[in-house]
């Protein structure tokens with residue numbers, strides 16, 4: 001009778017394998033899958049890939065406090081799903097920043113503002129996925145200011 005059954009340690013190895021397998025699955029789910037799915041909210045495809053880009057130029061001479069224009073256009077109305085991908089381009093010969101007056105974050109794209117300076121000829125990009133009203137400036141040249149008003153698409 002006994003000889004027809006596999007030795008009991010085969011069952012032991014089988015059970016341990018199953019337990020290890022389940023444990024690894026649970027750990028993977030908690031450490032990788034859950035944070036990934038919680039980190040970024042679901043955003044509609046047309047907001048992630050808007051039809052247009054909005055360009056804002058830091059025009060030549062922006063570092064001069066006597067010059068009236070710097071961020072051009074200064075006030076920008078943005079509609080989600082239309083032109084909510086914003087690109088600042090430094091057309092000046094001096095490094096500038098895009099810095100919010102009060103720190104603000106988009107729940108999909110994260111904190112708003114250039115992490116350092118935007119050098120001459122370089123760009124800073126940001127994708128807005130929710131409504132915001134943001135006043136921003138340039139850190140080294142605080143007279144350089146701009147306003148963004150991001151709203152939901154109007155039909």
Ligand SMILES: [Cu+2]
Nearest residue numbers: 096097138141
């Ligand atoms: Cu500046």
